[in-house]
Amino acid sequence: MAHIGILLGYDTVFAYRLTRARAEFLKSAPIAQLDLEDWLKALTGKGVRATIVTDFLDEAYARSPLPPVWSPVARRELIERRLGQQYRGALYKAAIVPPGKGLKPPALASLFSLGQAELVATWVNAIENQGAHLDGIWTFASLAAQAYKSFTHKPSKKGASEKIEDSTPTVLHVIETPSGLRQVLLIDGAPVFSRLALRQGEVIYDLQSACAEAQRTAQYLSSQEWLALKGQALATYVWLAKPDEQTSIPHLTGALNVVSLLAQPDAYSAVLAQWAKLPAALQLLPAEKRLLWRAKTLGREAILASAALLFGASVWLGATAIETRGIQQLAADQLVEAVAKEKKARLDLLRASGDARKAALAEASVAVWKKSIAEQPDQIETLDLLARALTQVPELKIDQIRWRSSDAWAAVPAEQPNAPAPTDLRCAQPSGSSQEPAAAAANPNQDPSTGVPPRVLATLQFTGDVNASLSAKEAAQVQEKFSQVMAGERRRLVVSQPAFETDPNKPYVGILGETGTRRIEQCLEVLDK
């Protein structure tokens, strides 16, 4: 929807195309000779928005100190009442209230009334007759105040050196416009007073002439108690169409301190670009139209915000759709891969076990071979061990060796697959021994995790003689040495008849000094673990 800004100057009207951040000059015409309907027809039409900005000479400001009223509602009612009393019958009026300092309520209000109300009403009617929407009436001073805020709170595009720091609560903003020299007094950013010094002929303002005009305004403001400088110079911001660039800034002249001088060839354009940021309190529309304006503004902002949200959601949806399609594609690829692998696994298994009977036979045969042949106790290794022991203990002579293997075919109970197969293969315990269970329990080879004693795979039983000439002590040493050599992992030596009985639990007899035969009878158990 097109938005037209119509700036009513002192004797000329200017038209601008407005966007949210720019104002583009369209055309201008002298007000006195203007055919209003024709002039507007080319600019406006049904659905077009039109904003009126005035840069009039006739503006009335009344200083109105406020009591400390904390309630915003009560304060607004007070100000409305004062405004009505001050400008009874005025069509376009507003109260300008600088914000309070800190937590204090505002202490001052500027009551404003726009002159040339008939002229403004004529334009309002003409715009509405064209079917356009009147989007507000503002003073140039209000826009200038907003422009001051914008320009002093952001660095200039020309460079950081031109950045203006705003720390002064009261400033004078002097702007050269086609109508003349507009001077706006800002207190805490609010345009509490404004004055237009009409341009005399084709005069072009320089800083000196602008400051001279501003000096007069400052004197007037001081006399009307708008200003209380107390010896301090008034911070002044000057926009001129063609300033003298040789002037050094800051420039102190009389009661003014020019802290900024900017070249602004089209001040109307620069200031009109601020329309979107103006506070509603500075709107000059009559009460009923203001309500309508507020409703339209609210509706427009709501639609814009919702549309922005919808746009953002759509963009997010687009991005999500791209990402989701990627994920779905990945999922589909992985599903295809999974199905292919499952199929391959099934086919491989079918192919491999094509003859299930043959496969089972192979597996069973290998298992039988391992159990009966590959895992049978190695008789030759055990005999080698015995031979090494006999070599190391020459006092011991063996005369009989017996080897017995366990039954490889004994069935293991199904409910105890880890239990050893039943077997009666075991070395004969020493005669009179009653500690077989205890010995089994104390067996160092017993598996601590299962508590199941190791299975005896084979026994190697041997009997022989120890050199009869050895003393009892020597015979005991021979026995001990032989036992040490034969001991080892997965083996257990059971001594049925030792060369010399050292067990204190067993009786032993002999004749001191007499040597006789010393028979031994021992047995080696080969264990499965």
Added chain:
Amino acid sequence: MSTAKAKRPTSVAFLARKSLAVSAGLLFAAVAVLVGGHYWSEKARADAAKSVARRAAANENLKSTEQTIAKLDANFTEFQRLSASRFIGVPDRLALLDAIEKSSQDWPSGLLRWEIQAQRVVKTIADETGGEPLAEARVIPMKLSATNIQENEWVSFLEQLRYQGVGYFRVDACEMRKTSFNFIRAAVPAVNASCNISWVFIVPLEAGEAKK
């Protein structure tokens, strides 16, 4: 009274009702887009997670299958080796005797006594899945004995017999008893040895063939 009734509402919200309705519609659409998009996205993620899990399961399954196939292959290879080395099938009695002879060829004639008994079934192997008999594990018991030999000769004899390639045997029991014999004028120490061994082998059964 009638003036009050005719007075138009002056609420900003009422005046802006159409725009606010449009705004609410747009807002609803935006929320619907966000919620729908989120649901769609989450569903796609869940589907993707399922697909990833299924692919992982398929990978595991394939790996397991490959292991099973490798095990089957190993079993077949081992089975073929066992078949070649006479573990499958009934050993030839003549071949057994020939092997005994070859293993004791350095001994004087008549030193070694043998006794082959009848084969017997020690275990019937059934298919784990169907329970159908697949094969029988059988043994041929054999008694071997010799007198007046050195113990290392006996051990060497058993070892040579193991590598004759006529089958596999277990040593069930052995006994070596010290003895001596007169050689020229000296008594030479020797042993009388005897062993009970079992030749172990597998006899496959035909499908449907039960143990008689």
